[in-house]
Amino acid sequence: MVFSVGSRPAEAAFGGKTVNPHGSRTWTIVCAGGAGHRFGADRAKQYVELGGRRLIDHAVANALTASDGVVVCVPADDVDGLAASFADPRVQVIAGGVLRSDSVRCALAAVPDDVDVIVVHDAARPLAPPALFGAVIAAAVNGADAAVPGLVVPDTVKRVKQDVVIETLDRTELVLVQTPQAFRAEVLRAAHVGGPDATDDAALVERAGGTVVVVAGSPAANKVTTPEDLAAMQRWLV
Numbered sequence: 001m002v003f004s005v006g007s008r009p010a011e012a013a014f015g016g017k018t019v020n021p022h023g024s025r026t027w028t029i030v031c032a033g034g035a036g037h038r039f040g041a042d043r044a045k046q047y048v049e050l051g052g053r054r055l056i057d058h059a060v061a062n063a064l065t066a067s068d069g070v071v072v073c074v075p076a077d078d079v080d081g082l083a084a085s086f087a088d089p090r091v092q093v094i095a096g097g098v099l100r101s102d103s104v105r106c107a108l109a110a111v112p113d114d115v116d117v118i119v120v121h122d123a124a125r126p127l128a129p130p131a132l133f134g135a136v137i138a139a140a141v142n143g144a145d146a147a148v149p150g151l152v153v154p155d156t157v158k159r160v161k162q163d164v165v166i167e168t169l170d171r172t173e174l175v176l177v178q179t180p181q182a183f184r185a186e187v188l189r190a191a192h193v194g195g196p197d198a199t200d201d202a203a204l205v206e207r208a209g210g211t212v213v214v215v216a217g218s219p220a221a222n223k224v225t226t227p228e229d230l231a232a233m234q235r236w237l238v
Contacts, residue, residue: 024116024141028063028133028180029107030072032056032123033096044075046123050230051237056082058126060091063180066133067119071110073103101197101204108189117141118188120201121180127236128180128221135215136182145187145210148202149217150175175214177202178221 032046046056053061056072063070073096074082083093094110096103104120111118117140119133132149139147153171160166181202183191191204198204202212220236223229 024137025112025114026067026117026119026137026182027069027071027111027115028067028119028121029104029111030056030059030063030070030121030123031096031100031103031107032059032072032074033100033103044078045224045230046074048224048230050126050224050233055126055224056123057085059121059123059128060086062126062128062130063119063121063133064088064090065130066137068115069111071107072123073097073107099197100199101192101195101201104201105192105195108192111185115185117182118185119180119182120188122223124223124225125179125221126224127233128178129218132178132215132218132221133180133182136180139213139215140182140184144184144213146181146183146202146205146212148181148200148212148214149178149221150214151178151217151219152176176217177214178217178223180221 047054050058060070060072067090069090069092072082072091072093074093076095079093079095086093092110094106097106108118117137119137121128136147136149153174153176157169157171157174158165158167159169177200179200181200183201183205187205187210188201191201191208191210196204196207206212224233
């Protein structure tokens with residue numbers, strides 16, 4: 001894997017502006033099929049509000065700044081109600097699968113064949129800034145098979161087995177990976193052939209021997225897993 005991690009958030013590198021500077025045909029898949037049990041709310045966390053809007057609304061709005069179309073994967077029972085809540089005709093809402101990778105494959109079937117770049121994003125990262133979409137898309141347009149945002153690991157990291165430290169890892173070779181993740185469309189489609197599973201799509205491209213580059217991530221793109229994470233997101237509301 002090729003690393004090109006910078007020290008600044010992507011929005012700083014792009015001057016706080018949106019976008020897809022290369023004019024490639026780009027679609028984004030927003031994964032929002034999880035039940036969010038760890039969040040502990042009375043509804044799935046993608047429907048919890050942040051600043052008066054649902055997490056999924058923030059995620060889709062930011063994706064639209066850099067996309068020709070957005071496919072949103074949600075539980076089957078939520079499709080009709082959620083579809084009615086999006087007025088933008090570029091947004092399609094479909095039923096996802098059992099696993100995250102299954103949902104991405106469902107969405108790939110809805111993405112047009114002539115798309116150049118496909119971005120995969122998690123609704124649980126609602127405030128990933130438009131410039132971060134622009135950064136990963138630009139990397140894919142410039143030749144990478146895939147591009148992911150990454151944050152520098154600030155703490156010492158140890159590998160542990162049964163409460164015993166096995167080794168201390170070199171954190172200069174580690175990054176905390178976020179979404180949105182951008183892919184050359186044909187590479188992502190090929191990586192999903194055969195129905196493999198992984199915690200993110202970049203891992204599937206890695207397994208297939210593709211080149212995955214890392215661009216500077218953003219704290220605003222951190223994942224909402226707990227109510228404390230949601231409270232922390234307040235600082236990034238514009």
